[in-house]
Amino acid sequence: MSVLIRGGRVIDETGERDADVLVRDGVIAEVGPGLDAAGATVLDADGAVVAPGLVDIQVHFREPGREDAETLETGARAAALGGFTAVVAMPNTTPPLDDAKVVGSVLEHGRRTACLVTVAGCITRGREGRELAPLGELYDLGVRIFTDDGDCVADANVMRRALEYSSALPGAVIAQHAEDPAMVAGGHMHEGEWSARLGIPGRPAAAEVTIVARDLELARITGGRYHVLHMSTAGATALVRAAKAEGVRVTAEASPQHFTLTDAECASFDPVFKMNPPLRSDADVEAIVAGLVDGTIDAIATDHAPHTPATKELPFEEAPPGMLGVETALAVSITRLSDPGTLTLADVLARLSWQPARIAGLDALGHGLPVAVGNPANLCVIDPAETWVVEADRSASKSRNTPWAGWKLTGRVRHTVLRGQPVVINREAHA
């Protein structure tokens, strides 16, 4: 089968040029102007940008355990509609992904969905923060990111040993949900002016800053690779910036909500704005943007966290944390970062595609690579100036908990191609 993506402007890590892209048997066969191929499926890219498929290194697809909220299939379809060709599903499922059997079956399923779903493995057995999970066995199955996400590895010694042990596994990275559990116990939103006014117990920024400070020191002494998941505070951003300058092996990601929304949203008491780490202050939001601009923050990751209406339609303090994100991440990033000129579109794509792909080792599986002959055809085609209004009920996710409902966003995915197959054509899923 061949696919011709015609009339677009290619943007990848190597630069920009106007070019058609011909895909044959899952691989990019030709890149250049005025291509033609008899019998090829033609995807119109006129006025659009052709880029490597997006890569989301933090999603929750709830399988196994909460298939009522999301499945690999529905999550992957939503991700494909958002331009993603590969995602990393977090291991806080039921049972958790701390065992080769469970991981193997999820990986197997995730190779057959509208977007490649790989997984992160647990750092500790049962995500209990005490004994190491079988990092090597999971690594051998292809797992590269290890995290107890949802929970912080609070024990400094366990964290030290995880960083130490994983340094024997090339490309493996220990990813931390950096919130000191003792400091955030009972908290439901950012601790600050708004939590004080609303009487909602807070989760202080210091809970993130102190863990990141500690972990950076552990990464320094062990030489292990460390990644900060959904970094949300000015303080942690400053620490990561300094550590990078000193050569510590650290990367960081931020979510669209953390560089766009603030804790003021919680005044609505609508739990759709509840997540961990919480939406922070204006100053934190500005610091996260600055971190994305200067490269302190390497990746944009959604933390796509579906919850059924029944579990989310509760009082704020009783509702579970988490927001949808895969269908809106690119558009929020364009609207917030490249449309106002803070970053170029190529910079935004770097943080949504090839940089996260490298953190997760997904470049080795053909994601985030340059649009060049011989590379696997994992691509997305974007209308960067198209505006649209987010409607929660039109989401391909099983859940509806998007904080962006009603937002007018700029930038929309037109087509997505996975291993040479068009999985999204003209904004419609075909897989």
Next chain:
Amino acid sequence: MKHLLSVEDLDRDRIVELLDGSEYMSDVLGREIPKVPALRGKTIVSLFYEDSTRTRLSFETAAKRLGADTMTFTAGSSSVKKGESLLDTVKTIESMGIDAMVVRHSAAGAPHRVARWIDASVINAGDGRHEHPTQALLDAFTLRRRRGDVTGARIGIVGDVRNSRVARSGIQCWSRLGAQVTLIGPPTLMPERVDGWPVEVTSDLDDILSELDVVYVLRVQQERIGRALLPSLREYYARWGLSVDRAERLKPDALVMHPGPMIRGSEIATEVVDGPRSLVRDQVANGVAVRMAVLWDLIGSGGMA
């Protein structure tokens, strides 16, 4: 106004209007037959997800004095125990045909959520640590009756302000009526931030004692000790308790208030509660009149006499 969810939604004129209405209801309560049929045919439901004696009884008495039909729903004895969600419970009750729902819940904003789900009027009877607007109104009403005017009064709120919905509503109500509010207590029990709040904050009760017109004492709970907020209730009482000795150092006409329930000896001395400065009993009595005024204002069908 359809709902009473937060004092934050009320401006000064609106507060004064409700206090004036409470004055009228207080007169009604002084009559030989303390009832008016103003809400005959209306149905008011009390939905209490948290234990409460005085607030629930006060609302129910207020509703009955106005001739309304009342239903009570408490979480401990109902379908909640069987796992029904707040949304489903509220929708079920609404379909029985109701005019107002009085909601008490341990989570901040629960009444605000309920107000989005149903057509009836919603009254916040205390939501988590957030607000308790009728308590603030009855406190203001009580002080206004005693002093004639709240404007210019120096009010010290002493104790666990951080975890107090009474304080959050009170601060806004007092300051909108022109009083000056000072929060007093250990830093661990003060709000984390007071940016933009119309208050001063101090941890030195003895220093400010002689300047206060009203000492508003909050309850301090034993459970704060387990969370490293206080070393002991004894130490708390020594520094921030309203003891007989401290009460003697107040201005001659200074008054003492407490929203209840009280723990005598833990935050306030028995002699002070029962002494001449205390407005504690007036607060409880006035609660009925104020809640009558609120119910009438929200679901009554005409001007108040």
